[in-house]
Amino acid sequence: MSTEWTAQSSGTGEYAEVNGINLYYETHGTGRPMILLHGGLGSGEMFGPILPTFAENHQVIAVDLQGHGRTADIDRPLDIRLMADDIAALVDHLGLDRPDVVGYSLGGGIALHTAAKYPGKVRRLVATSAHVRRDAIPAEMLAQQGQVNAAAAEFMKDTPMYELYQRVAPRPEDFGRLLDKIGAAMAQDFDYSEEVRGLQVPTLIAAADADMAPPSHYVDVFKLLDGGLRDGGWMGEGRPKGGHALAILPGLTHYNIHDSPLWAATVLAFLDAQP
Template sequence: MNKRSFITMLAAAALAVVTGGSTMAETTKSTAAGAKTGHAEINGVKYYYEIRGEGEPLLLLHGGLGSIDMFGPVLPALSKGRQVIAVDLYGHGRTALTERKMSLVDMGDDMAGLLKTLGYGKIDAMGYSMGAGVAFRLAVQHPDAVRRLVLVSAGFAQDGFYPEMLPMQAQVGAAMAEMMKPTPMYQAYAAVAPKVEDFPKLLDRMGEMMRTPYDWADDVRTLKMPVMLVYGDSDMYRPEHIVKFYQLLGGGLKDAGWMRETMSQNRLAIIPNRTHYDVFFAPELAAMALPFLNGETKVKTWDEQVKAAQ
């Protein structure tokens, strides 16, 4: 495998998957950046979290082989007027692996337990790639916990990827660990992981999860809360899949009407000049997501615009 193919496979592996706990949370502390940090044991996993800002709570979940830190460029905007609860997902960042498998369904339950442990009721949730998958499962399995949902660069079924991505994902496993050591992904992991030697195990767990077929179309149809889908215009998901996802949510099925009377409550956003691997830190992401999360959906109709100009 040449270097270019390997890096492509690595990126696909790291970021591709959409794919009752303890009541004891450790005492939090303030970091230099103003965040409160801590660990909470949920269903046998000691989750690391950071809380920033004040206001309506927003659960923020990162992509595969990443951590909270990957949202660094957009965190200030998201936490301005919001209380952001960012979590290092199972086996990622400062949250260690256990003997448990990697499962979006399990992590969805874990997030519900974590929110309860931290004293939150209903929250908004936003996730990228694998984190979007976890946020999606949280909303499906615990709908009363989620007010609004933003899914960034996520699919609802395995066939949503471009076909050439699937063989690459199938190769993910511990055998890649040594080759990955020079990459920023490994170096970021090694800088914060409780047990750096678990990296090969993490790759095995990720590979196992990505090789497992899934199709959650029926689950998409159950979502009642407002949902926003966000993608880069050069994302790793096929455009047909993106449109189908939006249609399953009730969007894109008919004209919205002169007065927006048949417009869906859900939204689809495409960020230009962005791919799956850089959409999560696009400045436009917060600018698009926050008005939706804040319920700022009212815009002037054509009639209102004409009257305002008179």
């Protein structure tokens, strides 16, 4: 089947049975494979405006994560570590040879854990707008996250997230269940600094200059990767040893970076750079 994302780009949609979940994904373009992971309450369609740019020279595999988009929920928590296992299983299912993994927000955390746990399955990693400590975001944002539950569904009926879910989800009535699970996941404390420090694949940490967490947090994440600790040198000899990079993109927020042409260009510049 085909699903229209934008006037310029359509993808072929299929399901893969992995880890007990019927995972939906769409394939766009040809070339070196790139797995693309969306943010919470969204789906692969979030990337519609920039998919043609990514798909021009890459085989883009846009996944609908557990309980999102066209992938029905299963009886387990929304845990990014478990969803990382899903992505690793999808890599095996599709027979991909070390694809690049690009994720935004929730998808950025999943991408990070996929690369951390399965370094042999990932060529390069892009983690965008994905803070690695719960306390990195302001207290007022944590308070808002604490209000995410099924009771909020009634107040979200005019939002793009609700409209998308009602249009494509296998069980549209599960939107409240998804809110409950996302709220429970966001309520858990976390610190993934050690996972970041142990990354073995070249990694781009990207964020908006007005993201959910401040730019200083993403600088701290870059420091965990040996970045920003010394002068880079005339020949780049002082850059991080693992080929890591940092991008703080101007004029963007957490809520529009994922379909920004500037973000797409930055991601491609990193993925297509010579090792």
